[in-house]
Amino acid sequence: MRSILLPAVLAASILTASAAPPPVRLELLVEQQLQSPTTITHAGDGSGRLFITEQRGAIRVVKDGTLQPQVFLDLSALLVPERPNFDERGLLGLAFHPDFENAALPGHRRFYVFYSASSPNAPGTAADPVDCRSIIAEYLVSATDPAVADPASARVLLAIDKPQFNHNGGQLAFGPDGFLYIGTGDGGSSNDNNAGHTGGSAARPTGALGNAQDLTRLLGKILRIDPLGTNGPGGAYGIPAGNPYAASPGGERPEIFVFGLRNPWRFSFDRQDGRLFAADVGQGSVEEVNI
Numbered sequence: 001m002r003s004i005l006l007p008a009v010l011a012a013s014i015l016t017a018s019a020a021p022p023p024v025r026l027e028l029l030v031e032q033q034l035q036s037p038t039t040i041t042h043a044g045d046g047s048g049r050l051f052i053t054e055q056r057g058a059i060r061v062v063k064d065g066t067l068q069p070q071v072f073l074d075l076s077a078l079l080v081p082e083r084p085n086f087d088e089r090g091l092l093g094l095a096f097h098p099d100f101e102n103a104a105l106p107g108h109r110r111f112y113v114f115y116s117a118s119s120p121n122a123p124g125t126a127a128d129p130v131d132c133r134s135i136i137a138e139y140l141v142s143a144t145d146p147a148v149a150d151p152a153s154a155r156v157l158l159a160i161d162k163p164q165f166n167h168n169g170g171q172l173a174f175g176p177d178g179f180l181y182i183g184t185g186d187g188g189s190s191n192d193n194n195a196g197h198t199g200g201s202a203a204r205p206t207g208a209l210g211n212a213q214d215l216t217r218l219l220g221k222i223l224r225i226d227p228l229g230t231n232g233p234g235g236a237y238g239i240p241a242g243n244p245y246a247a248s249p250g251g252e253r254p255e256i257f258v259f260g261l262r263n264p265w266r267f268s269f270d271r272q273d274g275r276l277f278a279a280d281v282g283q284g285s286v287e288e289v290n291i
Helices: none
Strands: 002-009 024-034 037-041 050-054 058-063 091-096 110-117 132-141 149-162 172-174 180-184 221-225 256-259 264-269 276-280 288-290
Touching: 024 050, 024 058, 037 091, 050 091, 058 091, 091 180, 110 149, 110 172, 149 221, 172 264, 180 264
Parallel strands: 091 172
Antiparallel strands: 002 024, 037 050, 050 058, 091 110, 110 132, 132 149, 172 180, 180 221, 221 256, 264 276, 276 288
16 A cells, blocks of 8 residues: 655745745545556646556545545556566556647547557567557547546557666656657666667677667657548557657657657656656666656
8 A cells, every 4th residue: 555645834924036946744534545656637627636546457546635535547457567575567657638628629538648558569578678668648538427437448559568667767758849758668677788678688798889879769758649631550649749759750759759768657847847757767876767
């Protein structure tokens, strides 16, 4: 079980750029009622609801400070079976479309999830193993009951096979440009040079290119797509014209926005200037925050 603690600002005065930050405290909101929460976000619909993803597939709702008994959406049947003792896979990301509450716009009622599913290509081969598949999918809130999602509305946008169980990434967020940003890990193991990583093998050679540096792969990146567009591979999503490789003829994936990351587990946008702050999980001695 896990608890949710939210910071509560104690000072209400308007701060100048040079003023000290206001004192904060932690306020207990939910205790002993959640299983491994991975994401907490809101729908921007004015309802005041908080949506919390649990690693094993449930999306829970906190309303008026109380965890609701009704599950918003249960994806547990779609997840890869849990590894004993320790697992980094599961339901890892959730983001609501910026137009979620606007019935006149195409983004109405739409939200997006990132989860780890079994892959039909598993277990792969010794040279190219497949552990699981990262899925980015779209769902709609029920047209008759806004308290729950419609499980039958699922639409898969991206499905990415990965070689090991760890380094999944998982963050989803809409940027100030209205596009969906997706954090993907390098595929797992360590050093990005094991089997299933570009140039790597079970011998763990030095100097391997690795998935994060391979621009033909989606692993080890932050991706940017238009979930309502159709000009991407397969027509399930769109490619923003400003993506670095949107029109590249060299085989680079047009979804790539940032490459060379290890496991961008979480990132966030500065509401004032739009900068993206990405926390990239390190290995032996370095943890990065990239802008």
